[in-house]
Amino acid sequence: MFGTANFAQRVKKAAMPKPDKVLRSRPLKEVGDAVLKLKRVVLFHPQQIVEKLPHQYCVCRKGEHVSGAKSGNMIQCEGCWEWFHFACVGIQPRTDVSQLVWTCEWCKDTLDKQGYQRWRSGRKLPKKRHNRDMPRHHGAQLGQTPPLRYSAPVDWEGKVTEVKELARRAAIKKRKLTEAVEQLLVQEGHHLTDAEGMAGLETRAVDDGLVDEMVGAGLIDLEDIDDSD
Numbered sequence: 001m002f003g004t005a006n007f008a009q010r011v012k013k014a015a016m017p018k019p020d021k022v023l024r025s026r027p028l029k030e031v032g033d034a035v036l037k038l039k040r041v042v043l044f045h046p047q048q049i050v051e052k053l054p055h056q057y058c059v060c061r062k063g064e065h066v067s068g069a070k071s072g073n074m075i076q077c078e079g080c081w082e083w084f085h086f087a088c089v090g091i092q093p094r095t096d097v098s099q100l101v102w103t104c105e106w107c108k109d110t111l112d113k114q115g116y117q118r119w120r121s122g123r124k125l126p127k128k129r130h131n132r133d134m135p136r137h138h139g140a141q142l143g144q145t146p147p148l149r150y151s152a153p154v155d156w157e158g159k160v161t162e163v164k165e166l167a168r169r170a171a172i173k174k175r176k177l178t179e180a181v182e183q184l185l186v187q188e189g190h191h192l193t194d195a196e197g198m199a200g201l202e203t204r205a206v207d208d209g210l211v212d213e214m215v216g217a218g219l220i221d222l223e224d225i226d227d228s229d
Contacts, residue, residue: 053149058084059105059119059127075100079107080134081142082095090122114226131228169227176225181206181214 019038023031032227055063057074064085074083075097084104106129108170109117118126139147185206204210214220 017228028213042167049152051151053151055146057082057146058086058088060088063076075102076143077102077104077107077143079103081136081140082106082134083146110203113224127217172229173225174226177211177215177220180220180225182213184219 017083019034023034028033041142057063061183064083073093076088078081078101079172082104086095091097092216105119105121106117108119111117111131115131116127116128117131120126135146136142138149211220215222
């Protein structure tokens, strides 16, 4: 009989390729029979679909945290509800901050066009954070430790909500891109896009194709277009 280690090694070497990758290389007429066979096979993956993510705190993005601390070695920002280490924000050890109303450098900074704030004080390179990443937008509570974080929604309702939010942001970005192209044509004139037609020059409508051309030509910078409201 095989030892446990040897057996595990043999199984790993003989791992079954993913069915979808195999079917891509097969003739279309074989797919129907293959799908019927796959329905009788239980496919599994050794890793969890949804995993807990390690906590990240402070501008240093490390995981150390004292539970419920407001007079220990961490302080919570009153604006975003993020926890920060005393050493990272210049607060002396053993300082009593229980009555202190304190705001972090991120919350003091003005949002840029993409929705980012930058931590400019005491750092060689400004560390940026998007406004959507504030703990208060993800179920955090003032005065309490942050909630658990997961690699994906833990239930179906959460996944539906996530997909709807992604679709909403995509629609916002598409609208803003269209508006940016329309504004560019107003400023620079339609000679940028007019096409030769049967009756001479014809003004092109601003559609997805024209937007892609403007971005590809470098006339519209995607970094200037954000997906926030």
